Amino acid sequence: MQAVDERLSDALHGTGHRVTSQRLVIHRELRERGRHATVEQVHAAVAERLPGVSLPTVYATLELLEELGLARRVHPGRGPVLFDPRTDAHAHAVCRVCGRVEDVEAPAALDAPVAAARRAGFAETRGEVVVTGLCADCAPRARA
Numbered sequence: 001m002q003a004v005d006e007r008l009s010d011a012l013h014g015t016g017h018r019v020t021s022q023r024l025v026i027h028r029e030l031r032e033r034g035r036h037a038t039v040e041q042v043h044a045a046v047a048e049r050l051p052g053v054s055l056p057t058v059y060a061t062l063e064l065l066e067e068l069g070l071a072r073r074v075h076p077g078r079g080p081v082l083f084d085p086r087t088d089a090h091a092h093a094v095c096r097v098c099g100r101v102e103d104v105e106a107p108a109a110l111d112a113p114v115a116a117a118r119r120a121g122f123a124e125t126r127g128e129v130v131v132t133g134l135c136a137d138c139a140p141r142a143r144a
């Protein structure tokens, strides 16, 4: 079994979830893609290997991967939610024109706002940094 599959199998077993080929294929797709993807993109990519798989099933599986710490959800502010195979701390830059999302390598001090949100009564808090702007392709066009 590939290491990728093993990682998911271990995580599923450890949390009392069943290992299904659907979960393995969707997880593998996100890993192989190696970058942020919408639920629709993942759905389209796995449709051939998983005939009849529904969009809600793909969504639920990606949410499960997030729960298991194997994916991260990114809220780009506009456009659909993305799932990120990178789970280490990093920020995102989102283009306001074309919606492109790029990883930004920068330390983000989120402990204080997350703690403040908890004090304000929020549960299951998590923070993310999203910087919006114009990407390298769109910026010159906006100036033209």
Ligand SMILES: [Zn+2]
Residues within 6 Å of the ligand: 095, 096, 097, 098, 099, 100, 134, 135, 136, 137, 138, 139
């Ligand atoms: Zn752009």
Ligand SMILES: [Zn+2]
Residues within 6 Å of the ligand: 036, 084, 086, 090, 091, 092, 102, 103
């Ligand atoms: Zn990312």
